[in-house]
Amino acid sequence: MKILSSLTIAALLALAPAASFAKDKKMSGPEVVEIADVSVGLSGLVCDFCSLALNKTFKKRDEVRGTYVDLDTKTMSVALVKDATLSNDEIIKLVKKAGYSTTKITRKDGSEFIPPQKS
């Protein structure tokens, strides 16, 4: 049983990274900040699993070209494909779906939206 457990762990450790990076062709990384159309302020952001959840959830949308979550600034930068839009409501719903809360949405044109905070 110990041998079986060890082999299982070894196999998963070997295979997991390859599987996780497969199929994700959208932009990620700090370079997204430079071209971002939307900056989303977040609360509840404490670790890389949080970043992963937000990135994966947003990247499923066709409108999204790339995302980057910065734990230091507690913001997610979202780059959209040309002529695409994501409304404030959609952004708030996506953040909630990932398990987090939106504190502020800032657009490229400088406009800001602060969602009402639930008690």
Add this chain to the structure above:
Amino acid sequence: MQKLATILALGCLAPLSAEARPVSYPDAWTVMLRNDANQNSAHVHYTFDTRHSVGPRLRYDRDNDFVFTGVQLNRLMKRWNKPDSQANFYGRFAVGQVTDNLDSAELRVKREKDEAVFFGVSGDWETRRYFVSASAEHWENGRFGEFSSFHSRVGIAPYVANTGALHTWLMVEGHNRPESRDKVGGTALIRFFKGPSLLEVGIDDDGEPLLNYIHRF
């Protein structure tokens, strides 16, 4: 029912667990492996909505030499998102079969089987610098007996790392397993966390190793 209520109540007061965060984001798969002096456990789960995940659980009880094979449902009962912290409270439930680990071919005995049920609650609170967690579990293993276990954990990150960097945590875990030979003990461990992978390596007060691994897809 009274036992379940007790477990839930203890979970509110007692320790938080290494199996914290058993629910990921919708459509995500997660592999959770835990290996310590008490058990070798593997749980693969699929998160089908914001609050629930489900998947197979395999657990070898090293104390009593039997194997649990079943399905586990995890529910995120409550999450608190704050500007600099996050807290979670989870419930877990599994049903399956327990089988003794005797080698029937060698010993010429028939393997014993029985139904089993597992209830657990866990909670965690963390910032990017500090971590606290606690869990309470109860297993009904038919002819293999019942047992409970309680875990608590505190951790500190010696440095605060940004997205994608290697995150390191120094942690101490305490446990109470009333029905076990090793009733009360502690484990010192290091957690390495990078991207979708989390690895924990530790050693308990009896010198037994701990090796945990979580990967999200």
